[in-house]
Amino acid sequence: AERIAIIGAMDSEIKILLSQMKDVKKEEKASVTFYKGKLENKDVVVFKSGIGKVNAAMSTTIAMEEYDVNKIIFTGVAGAINNNLNITDVVISDYLVQHDYDTTVFGTKKGAVPGSVDTKFSADETLIKIAKNSAEKVLGKNKIYIGTIATGDQFIADKATVQSLETTFGAWAVEMEGASVAHVANLYKVPVVVIRSMSDKADGSAHMNYNDFVTIAADNSAKIVMTMLTQM
């Protein structure tokens, strides 16, 4: 049996998915509600991780241990870093990095987790392809980008940080869960991809744009996941 874990950080990010699920069995573990069932006829477990790296890593670990998960898709919203991006455009992760991970005083690269070889965690090539095809079907080719997603326990709302995330990591988008989910997926050797639709530009007006666009962006990403499931 194989089951796909589909994770969002907030209710708005998994709303469409929950509304379409069949044969739902609901279980609560460590304050997280896991919805096991069928989506587009595929076995899935859908859950809201909560915001931030610890919430995302803990709930992903529980899914790995309890639900026989062999693929992980994270869906949600992010702040745009790359200048090519408009609000509601989509970034699909090829790499993910924890931008607030810093042991550079010992000579490591910023973002590098001691003990692992690479600075960034990679997403799965097959899942990236399926995500790209699906995203182009849902939103059209000119809104879809593949790039590095930076993750940290901060809501970014200033231009200087946007610029440093771009120069330090080549980041396209910033959010608060993706790289920690990829970190866990990497430790379990399970394929992962993160899909993020832009709710804001992570600049001085990020919090206002966020409030205006979070629902549209969250729905964009969830619709892409629905289409992905028909191709898996």
Ligand code: ADE
């Ligand atoms: N999620 C959506 N927008 C974000 C931002 N500006 N910073 C961090 N996470 C986000």
